[in-house]
Amino acid sequence: MAGKRAVVIGARGGIGAACLLAFTALGWKATGADIVAEGDLHALDVTDAAAVESFAADLGPVDAMVYAAGIVATMPIRETDFTTWRRIMAVNLDGAAHAASAFAKTMNPEGGAMVFVSSAAGLRGESNASAYSASKAGLIGMVESIAAELVSANIRVNAVAPGNVDTPMLRAVARGIAEAEGRDAAEVWEGFATTGAANRILSPEEVAQVCVALCTGAFSGVTGATIPVDAGYLLG
Numbered sequence: 287m288a289g290k291r292a293v294v295i296g297a298r299g300g301i302g303a304a305c306l307l308a309f310t311a312l313g314w315k316a317t318g319a320d321i322v323a324e325g326d327l328h329a330l331d332v333t334d335a336a337a338v339e340s341f342a343a344d345l346g347p348v349d350a351m352v353y354a355a356g357i358v359a360t361m362p363i364r365e366t367d368f369t370t371w372r373r374i375m376a377v378n379l380d381g382a383a384h385a386a387s388a389f390a391k392t393m394n395p396e397g398g399a400m401v402f403v404s405s406a407a408g409l410r411g412e413s414n415a416s417a418y419s420a421s422k423a424g425l426i427g428m429v430e431s432i433a434a435e436l437v438s439a440n441i442r443v444n445a446v447a448p449g450n451v452d453t454p455m456l457r458a459v460a461r462g463i464a465e466a467e468g469r470d471a472a473e474v475w476e477g478f479a480t481t482g483a484a485n486r487i488l489s490p491e492e493v494a495q496v497c498v499a500l501c502t503g504a505f506s507g508v509t510g511a512t513i514p515v516d517a518g519y520l521l522g
């Protein structure tokens with residue numbers, strides 16, 4: 287796979303950073319972008335459509351794009367703060383559409399692959415997560431539509447639906463629940479390990495391996511799919 291180029295959006299995050307490393311381990315040249323730019327990462331706010339468009343144009347042709355940017359908030363529906371609701375949609379869904387639109391124009395003319403990190407919460411609703419679940423379910427619909435549209439350009443478009451993954455995001459969610467419910471954060475964390483039929487929390491690398499494999503020839507026949515990477519979460 288030498289000579290291939292990938293871009294990872296949300297590359298400072300747990301899953302995004304693992305994707306960058308996994309592409310590099312395969313010998314690809316991988317570029318990362320995030321709203322918090324550290325080290326070699328490019329500064330990019332995915333909610334800014336024009337910024338995403340010019341980032342893609344400046345980067346030039348790529349063979350793969352992984353969209354791993356995302357935010358979450360725990361919010362009972364009766365207490366919905368619609369500013370937060372809109373922000374979740376803006377990052378998780380609008381940002382993904384900005385990236386799809388921009389990179390569909392700049393992908394290698396011979397073809398390529400896009401992978402969007404959805405969530406098990408996009409396949410099955412969870413309490414107090416209406417905005418997050420809606421954004422992640424919307425992402426799956428978007429992926430199927432774009433996959434159909436880009437078949438003719440030989441661009442495959444897929445989603446992964448992770449269960450609970452040990453990243454800064456999930457650690458923050460555990461702290462938030464513990465604080466709101468007056469519980470011990472370690473106990474909340476243990477509860478995440480046994481959601482549904484899962485018996486453990488996944489590592490970011492386990493999700494990244496699937497994202498990156500979906501961009502390789504090993505998955506040349508797969509497009510429009512949503513692959514759970516959930517250690518059994520959705521089976522319970």
Ligand SMILES: NC(=O)c1ccc[n+]([C@@H]2O[C@H](COP(=O)([O-])OP(=O)(O)OC[C@H]3O[C@@H](n4cnc5c(N)ncnc54)[C@H](O)[C@@H]3O)[C@@H](O)[C@H]2O)c1
Nearest residue numbers: 296298299300301321331332355356405448450451453455
């Ligand atoms: N951790 C989990 O259990 C879990 C489960 C299912 C799905 N996911 C999804 O996986 C993806 C990666 O999450 P993670 O767990 O690695 O979390 P994370 O918080 O470590 O990473 C998310 C990254 O997105 C970046 N980001 C946020 N807003 C942005 C913006 N406007 N522009 C550009 N970048 C922005 C953040 O700076 C961060 O680096 C997210 O979409 C998340 O919803 C995570």
